[in-house]
Amino acid sequence: MSKAAFPVNDLVRRRLQTSLTVVTLTLSVASTLFLLLFSRRIGLGITSAGNALTYGLSAVFSQFLLFIGVLIFAVGAVITSFIVFLIMKQRTRDFGLIKAAGCPNGLVFGYFMTELLTVTFLGCVSGVALGFAADFAATSMFQFQAYQATPDLWLAPLVFAAFFVLALIFGTKPMLDAAKVSPIKALSPVQYFGLTTGNKLKPLSRAGLTLKIASRSLFRRQSASVRIVILLSTVFVLLTVSISGGVIANNTSRSWVENAIGSNVVAIAHESMGVQYTQLLAKFSGATENGDFNYLNAELAVPDILLDELEAIQGIETVDARLILKAHIREVSNFTIDPETLATLPVGGSREGDSLIVGVDPQKVTATWSIKGRFLNAEETGEAVIGDSISQTMFSPDPQAGIHFSDPLSQGIRLQNGSFSIVGVCIDPINNGKVAYVSIEKLQNLTGISNANIVLVKLDPAADRSALLAQIKNEVNGVNSAFSVFELEEVLQENLDFLGSVWLTVMFLPLFTLMSAALCLIGYTMLAVEEQRQEFAVLRAMGAKPKTVVTILAVQGLIVLFSSVAVGISLGVIITLMILMPQPLVTSFIIIEIAGWLLAALVGMFLMSLWPAVRFAKKPILKILS
């Protein structure tokens, strides 16, 4: 037997354990790499490139991805250490046997080190490959064409190296321990449990017997049991945070978008303006609008008579006439007094940028935004509400530009000759949140345009929608045939679908982790089967049914799972509450949804862990004993 042939043959002979280890390693490496690649694309990518979503939403994503990223890395580390610990722990006996047969220590160590290196290398290489594949699949499968770019290749060696080193460290530890064990000890199955308390004879009921065997075996495998509980707890923290946080954040961000666009709202405008407006809304999900569009073209002006006629139609709740244009705006700074030194400190600077400006009549808006601060006041025409992306790019501290303090709510914007004080920051998908709402009256004064260029109409949800739409179209046609009615439901749906697919992809990550954790649990059950095989064979020989053996192993699995769930979910809930965004949307349905997902994960893991137990229980007794 040549030096290299032994470890390789050994790995092939233990095909199941080897592939389990490689697959688990693959999954944890892949999920970590995928997360990093994907979050750079979506979360961080969006923030810097700003070509989709709005700043507020991508901040929510980034925060989540960052947090899940940290957790996934932790889980990956724990899983990796566990799985190499497991495979090496199972070899302790073989180690002793080979030593007993007279093989020198160094050589035995060499054999197992070669095995460890082979397994780790295979796992890490296929993990990196799978990570890139998952990233590619996720990007091309959903509506992320907007984010297609070459992946950050430098992440691959980073993740590879981190996990490789981790696996080596944790895999070498049990091997060193095993090397110290004398051959006699490695060969003897003798275990002490101490004495049970009391001298009274107290044989147990049948259920008690199962529980006793299960719990004492867990105790005997202490080091592995503690490790699997730590591993599964971390996994359940991750699951709770990502599932509950994810579901809540998804619902909340959907409702933000839904409210900003408004439901049951149609737009009426000149054909070209309507198309432009729809594209501005859909920019959120990756569309591009016409950059040279002339918003001030006289053709676009909405005739006053049309507004009057719309007001008169029964079944229309609100007529929201808007003047929309693109303009260059400038930051207006402010001062504050430092309470300690009484020195005057500047707040903000004089940054500039392009923004969509929307003039509205504050009393007649069809939307309800998620706002920090408040919306425009009808009496005060010098106010503005800005979108979250403007707030981020023009009103956040920028030490490099010498701006140490900045707070949009105490500053203002300048637009041509007019200045507005900012009273609110809203989340609005239009133009990716690069928007400012001002009074239409003041905007008309500033631009000299006396008409609106688009009208948003909110329909009474109780009214007969198609009849009402037909009536509106008729009126519009009668006034100016170049004008049309645009239904916004489709754009809204597109945006919501986009949000949904982003979250779905984020949910991929815990799924990956869940799968590797389930594999670890299978590995743990296999260790249990391995260590208790003699015991089970005796039980079977003395009249236990295969079912009894499965029950004992299932009870062990349940004890491990439930202690992990208790720790993991409570920690997860605390963390979720801590990092949750302001104004979360939590209904009882959402709570049921979250509980359902977690329960499904639990049941799925439990069933998977039973697989080796059932497979084992079916074996003939003498096969087990031999």
Next chain:
Amino acid sequence: MPLKTSDLVVATDSLNKAYQLGDVEVEVLKGITFKVARGEFVAICGPSGSGKTTLLNIISGIDRTTSGKIIVLGEDLTVQDENFLADFRCNHVGFVFQSYNLVSTLTVAENVAFPMEWSRKPEEEVETRVAELLETVGLQHRANHFPAQLSGGEQQRVAFARALANDPELILADEPTGNLDTKNGQKITQMLRTLKANGKTVIVATHDPELMQLADRTVCLEDGRIASLNE
């Protein structure tokens, strides 16, 4: 569940057992035909590797035949499924392994009790029976110890108590004194003598001359065949 009454406890007819080792088929038992009547004490002797353990395993329902007939306590074991065999072993056969085979995670008392718990005996009955059995084997003071804390002889006595727990009609013992010193061996021989006196059917695989003396009859195996039948 009393099995069919008959004067024959074990009856085999041209029983064969072969193991598949890779491409090679190893015949371990070759055409074994023998009968054991109710209340008989039979010793099975033969050199190591002659198939004694294999034969006991098949009689107890732990192992299955390759071909041939085996009827134990009126049941044709070749046609029964795993669950039936489990109940059969639990309630009607007491088996003492050569290597004791106690459950390491259970105490002495629990080791004796578990076959009774599987046969759904009421709790009080289990308690009194365990106490009684441990007294018979002289280990009542060790009830709450774990097997690893006992000597080989003590473990073997616990294994005996366990085999007798459900008061089985048939007791099988595989070289019960093989690993023990003379003193411990004599204790085991004494126990088997009591069983014989109580009219139990006992089949013992053994080389021990004292045990063979005790037997009504000795069956010698050689290379998987019955070489001779004495007395």
